[in-house]
Amino acid sequence: MPDLDQIFVNLKHWLLGQLEGILSASWLELVSILLSLVPILIVFPTLFAIMTIMERKGLGRIQNRYGPNRVGPFGFLQPAADGIKALIKEDLVPRAADKVVHLLAPVILVVTAFTVYAVLPIGRNMVVLDLDAGLLFFFAVGAASDLAVFMAGWAIRNKYALLGAMRAVAQMVSYEIPLILSSVAVVMITGTLSLPEIVMAQSTHFGFLPDWFVFTPWGFAGFLLFMIAANAEANRSPFDLPEGESEIIAGYFIEYSGFKFALFFLAEYLSLFAICGLGITLFLGGWNAPFAGLEFIPSWAWFFLKLITLMCLFIWTRGTLPRLRQDQLMNLAWKFMIPMVLINLVAAALWHFTGPGFMRWLTSGALLIVAHLFLGNPQFERKDIGKRTYRFAE
Amino acid sequence: MLGAGIIKGMAETARNFLGSYVSAERLTTVQYPEERSPQIENARQFPFLVFDGDDPMKGLRCVACQICEKECPPKCIYIVKSKDKRVDYKGQAQFYPATFDIDLSVCMSCQICVEVCPFESIKMDTAYELSTADRFGGLLVNKHQLAKSNEHYRKFHPTDAAASDGALAVEVAKAQAKAKADVEAKAKAAADAKAKTAAAQSTPAPATA
């Protein structure tokens, strides 16, 4: 019975061993790098294809209708049809558009989306690049994608696309702060920026419950804040005003067609998977199994199970909530989430400095609940607008 | 509390999602090419010509009066009257259309042609799957394609068909009554004429005797 958990690692080592006699050392290194990268390039776009059909069928069922059900059994070959359509569509570039930037924008977006997968620990010993500052690498490359969004909107020389791009960039830049600060709480507690080590720190068990950070008050609040910020970073409903599917059709990438549009779509979903993967790594215990009895399921299977669960959560949120307006989004980020995330840091510090025991749950949890009640209520009440006055034309 | 409404909303959508697998009345989608949703009785798509009896051309009710051609707002009807006449349902000799073309790509289904026809001969059909690959002549239908029997009409618009049959029956009854009155009048006139000639013949006789 081969060790299912380490099957891919062992496969890679076996292949390298086979090639050791044939190739020189530097070629061997290149092959080793390729063997680590190619699975990512295969698995995550496949997951993207699966997610598009899951999303359409899931949203359909939520909205009391079938999803696509013509192509393949129950419509599950729909991504193939979508892919073929995207590839054979004519690639329209507006005459006044800036050709170089128009071409580069989706390319840079996809490149940054793929690059962040290099630091995600997908299974035990299964991380492409074990950087000391892995978390920082993730956020740095993720921040570089904002520039590509702006380039996309600007290259088309269309006022409305440019407005959409500027709003998208404002949204992404504002929500990066809660995203980063909520993960700083985890960094504080574990004392390291390296993602495999953060996963290892969650592999113990506290009695019955696993030691995942989501089962602590600050971890739970941090996880919720992280997920909301992840929603906003990936421009997904309810934060998809820049995209605005039913109103402005595609917002900042409205003039892209064919393969470039497919690249934008791919980049959006890939960055969503990456941020969810990071959320799993930081808060949900990475590739750890929840209970000791379930260890026989391989670690990479746990990672993907958790990823698919978070995907379903996102699809559910998309089907439920209406879109937030730009000022509502910004208010949420700056007036609610940033104070909340700073108080989360204080709660995490309180958790750490109160010793283990029941007391730390009480203090940490009480602080967070009071902060939530205090921050959540006053601003979201309807402002007192006063008596309605009319101005008539004279 | 902030977020309570969101949780309630998500519970509602979860109920929608799970309920759609369990109860049949949630998914009201009609799977189109395999099933079609039934049309209401007054549905109207494009006109057709009614004929009585079995032979479409002989039983066509249309008498080529060209009222519908003149009243049609987008002018999609084209009629050419025939040179000869034939007998209609009332027993009178009427013209009939040699050519009756409707351009379905122009027709806007306003039903004005139906409303102004005095002979109950053009009615609205309910067929809508009329797509064709021929962009220029594919939707130009002539009178052979337009003629549909009265039974077909009764099947699709039973109330209207009953009403038009009733109107026709009234016309037939009127025509028959008129014919009978004509016959009686003719007989009476013949009798009067005979009586007058008999009287004319009998009155000079006493003068000469």
Place this chain on the structure above:
Amino acid sequence: MTLSFAIIAALIIAAATAAMTLRNLVHSALAVAIAFAGLASAYLQLGAQFVGLTQILVYVGAVAILIVFAVLLTRGGEAPEKSVFSASWFWGAAIATSVFALLACAINHSFASKRALPPQPSATVEQIGQDLMTKFVLPLEVIGLLLTAALIGAVIIAMRDESPKSKIEDGGSKMDKTSGPSSILHPPSSSGGHQ
């Protein structure tokens, strides 16, 4: 002077030259972003992970976007009509070359370039954190104060735009209140303007 350093240096110089000479301002802003990224790769090549990644996060992710927004929100979007090279380029180049020669001579003959290289300091995140909290805590707090002042200034500048709007509101309510017979009984109150 390894090959990777040569490539990175060539990239940075090319990007900076492009940023200076391109006609379109947004293009030059993007070239500046490429120069930032090149600088980040120079840091990474020297083994300074934290600084290199923070360079990408802050410069490419925020400063480049800030530059681009500034270019767009002012009227810099159009291409300039005249050439980007000024008419007196010769004298400019001569002065720049002479300053460079002076600085190069000074640095080459200085004390610091003759000394042996100190050992490479450990630049792990933990070490940086320790240094920031012990040796460099005063600069850290001063930078924090500076950033807070910048933030408050930005908020004040943005807030000042609200005053013309409240004037319009007042004018509207005044027109509404005095245009009817009830204006005698109800003098115009300040319910329209939120002061």
